[in-house]
Amino acid sequence: MSPSLCLVGAGPRALGVLDRLSAHASNDPARRVEVHVVDPHPPGAGRIWRADQHPLLWMNSRAADVTVLPDASSVLTAPVRTGPTLHAWLDAHREELAAEFAAAGEDDLHREVLGVREGTFVSRALGSRYLSWAWRRVLDGLPPNVVVHPHRTRVVDLGEEGGVQVVRLEDGGTLRVDAVVLAQGHPDVVPGPRERAAREFADRHGLGYVAPGYTSDLGLVEDERTLPPGADVVVAGMGLAFVDLTVLVGQGRGGRFTEEAHGLVYHPSGREPVLHVGSRRGVPYRSKITYVLDERPPLPRFFSPGEFETSPRPLNLRADLWPAIAKELAGAHYHELFRAHPDRTSMDAGEFERRFAPAAWGSRELDDLVGAAVPDPRDRLDLRHLDRPLAGWRGADAREVHDRVRAHVADDVARRGDPAHSPDAAVFSALLSCYVTVAGLAHRGLLDEASRLEVDGWWHGFFSYVASGPPPQRLRELLALADAGVVRFLGGDLRVRPDEVGRCWTARSANSPEEVCARVLVDARLPTPSLAESADPLLAALARRGEVAEVGDGRIVVDPDQRIVAADGSVHPSRFAVGPWVAGGGWAAAFARPGLDAGFFRLNDRIAATLLEPAPRVSVVGPRSASSAPSRETAPAD
Template sequence: MSTGRPALVIVGAGPRGTGVLERIAANAPELYAGSGLDIHLVDPHAPGGGRIWREEQSPLLWMNSQAQDVTMFTDESVDMAGPVLEGPTLHEWAALDGRTFADRQRQGTYLRWVYERTVAALPPGITVRHHARRALRVSGSRQGRQQVWLEGRSMPLLADLVVLTLGHLDAELDDEQQALGAHAREHGLVHLPPDFTADSDLSALAPGEPVLVRGFGLAFVDLMVLLTEGRGGRHEGDVYVPSGREPVLYVGSRRGVPYHSKIGYDWTGERPPLPRFFGPAETDALLARPGGFDFRRDVWPLVDKELGFAHYHRLFTAHPERTSIAWADFEEKYAAGDGAEIQALVESAVPDPADRLDLGALDHPLDGVRHTSYEELQDGLRAYIEGDLTQRHNPAHSPDSAVFFGLLSVYGQLVRLGDIGPWWHGFFSFMASGPPGPRLRQMQALSRAGILRFVGAGMTVTAEDGVFRAGSATVPGATIEARALVEARLPHPTVERTRDTLLAELYADGAAATPEGLLAVDPADSRVLDRSGTPHPRRFALGPHTDARGSGAFTRPRTGGPAFRQNDATARAALAFLRAISCRVAA
């Protein structure tokens, strides 16, 4: 498999791998002109979309971002050393209304086009070959060529560098899921553990039968669609017309409510000047602390103040009639204040409590809420969802949009801090990465039709007496029985529980992991770290399996996407390393 030319293997040809390849094409004229290079892409799925965004999936499944908010191309907002090479957003490329929520098939086609355009843009002498196989492991010394072993091949690919852009991975079941599965097998029940909904076999969920569903995020939205419209039902306005093939879904979660709707109005006027209280200087200071930092003690107060600044900047500048002092006076006191001082300032300057930002209440909307029956809960949850839809589609509540921009700004800093635990990512998704408004309206229609039933917050599931039972803190003492349970959430594959043999063997061979079980990488260029903290000179990793995970492989235009910055740094480091090898070979 060796040609004598430098070789790079990218394992994972989805949007992250495609993004790294795009940055290689962008930087090669400066860093690798006139030299030969063989690039091997390894992925059983087609380049561009990879597994998650493959074109071969149900057209009923949508993206949860508007077409105008999806791009694979850099712009002037990205803080990177390489050149900006702008390209079309999804809506520009597909000639869609920018506010359309495109289906995932369309996004997969866009990603394939980006990949093909990127390959065509590579300088002469750089070749790309796709291997439609799984990569099983990587071997080789730090000083020499790496061997990438592929499923079904007796000889490895030889590589001077390996970049792992593995994307979302499957995980071995934890103890709870193993016990639930064993109970299901013993009693002839149905148990679907965490999985990518589009890959799940839902045929065992029988029409008319109750199904417990734990998880109220985007995986649930996909499940809901595939078990209703996917089984022949249809929405006619605000009414759902069933096919008779739907099960009855009993859904709950830790919060007990769906993620917040995507905002349904356009931004106008001045954006909040971010970052203000949590920017590069504050992040540098946290990273420089000799004893490290604690997220709740040291980081969260900065996040809280930054998001509050975004909220109140918008309230005072766009809706001044709902405030009682001038913005300049508020800003000065807000900047100088902390904790109780800021709370007192807000209470005096913002008369209506509904105009005040309370992140704790937003994160736990059902805290303290109790209902005497599940029937009463259905009315309460429908009212909550209707209130969320009304607020997120009314520009009178535009401080919500400002908080969204604040969340994006904060995310860009938190990526630099590495493993900060799972809480933030769930909070970010709940606040900023929820479903399109029409999906929540469909939830309402399904609830009225009796096909979707709400369980409440703090959902518990037990396996006993030959069935599954669910309860919640919202309806104390009440339980629901079912012979089917679906865990509507993505797997959480730590390096110790991943089903990806390459990542598992990398860890077994000495790669470092964070306390959350993420692969540890150098924040400068994403080289894989060993347990002494030393970067591997020939191995890189990017994506959700690493502690440098960003909010996504593609992002909104002009928001400085952290993934683009990471891709650029990795591409430049890889090209510099390969150029040195090429020069030695030529000599």
């Protein structure tokens, strides 16, 4: 048997799968494997990480924390060919890259590559070079029996003839293969009812509306008609899309920052709009931590997969898993506090651990123990306050709300860069551990239906907010923009509505008695997944025919082997899907952190091994009943 395969997409996930296909195929050199890779965008980087983005936009991880190739910690089932981290690669190729950029007149990249260090957040344009190199590295390392055919076009439909998968391409070509892997990353969607209503209102009154999308693709620098200089703009959302927005309409339009004795100062160009911004939390994602723990907390202690894999019923994420997750986070926090800052405790560390271990999360016993052992409330882990720092608070006016949010951001930046608060870094490590465990339980089908939604909902949102926020420099810039009057903070539980009488968008938060009226609204978020409304022609076609199923939040349903589940519950033996639009994985990461035996590589390894096995018979995924309704009393709110 000589299998032929098709990877739909050529971004980092497809790169990882191709690398592991190469490794598994090398075990059987007499067996020829043909792989078709279809993507109109550059291989390795794909659309999201392509090089032709605005040079001011950064990757959201330190250069030393990004790898797309396995390392010595990776435990995989076929030979491992290790590769460098982004920083190690840049360091090894610094001179030749600098010379290349200088010769091409790419001055921004030339300056950047000379200054990259382990803790640098590099531009997406520079990160794209690493991904392109990694793709070539994989191709150069293919065994003789693996042949890759690139196709710079899109897949528009997928059919089947006698068990053969018929892949129809936008350029008119057709591929006939044994198996297909959908790895398109973040497809666009056509506007849904909410977006269409907003657009209709805006058009009727001559207002502006920016629907959810990828900020780098919205043309907000070049086209100032969308966000006119000086215009009041309501921005709904304070995540990473909002951070990119501030970069593009600030520095991107000619503004500049200078370091002064009292801090960072923004000097407007006069082309900036005024951004009135709020969200559910009312604060931006927590800053990246900029130091490294000298000793990682013992993990896992209270939340390991072995404790849950034998459950006789489907598990509920909030009711069953959250107490153990919270205990894991708290255990890491207090372990680090007692280890590194014993002067801020009032109990022997051994005694604290002896009493902490059996105490149930949320119990009076645990609360009394922490109160007795940790005198300063600021040294105690308060997950509710961490998640919703503005909950229950109301300012006297809009200025007080703005000042409160500004003070929160300034405190967060200072705290996350100060090893005196190293328990925060321990919680970060524990949250990574818990995230991997939850994803593993979801992949093995051990969660109930409600929880499969929440893995990609509040759980991923909480993880991103705490552990995957922006670089601290971006938040320092946000503070400077606020001081310059370019950004004004509205608060949390933001409500935006169209005002037919006032012919504007109005915005009000739960923290302020005042209302803002603006002529432009920006939905600063990624598009909500929807197969039925996907702008990807392949996904839309499969959805129309019921050949894919989606959970309530619009993500593709797969079985534990990543095989696609149809609307009737049948599992297709030769169609697979992986990535952020796949349910249950918590928005699969595009990269891995080195040295952690990353699940990114183990998942790629499993898919590759499955692709090279003989296809099993079609099976059916039976219905799963939710155990109990999720309780918002036992976990962070959305």
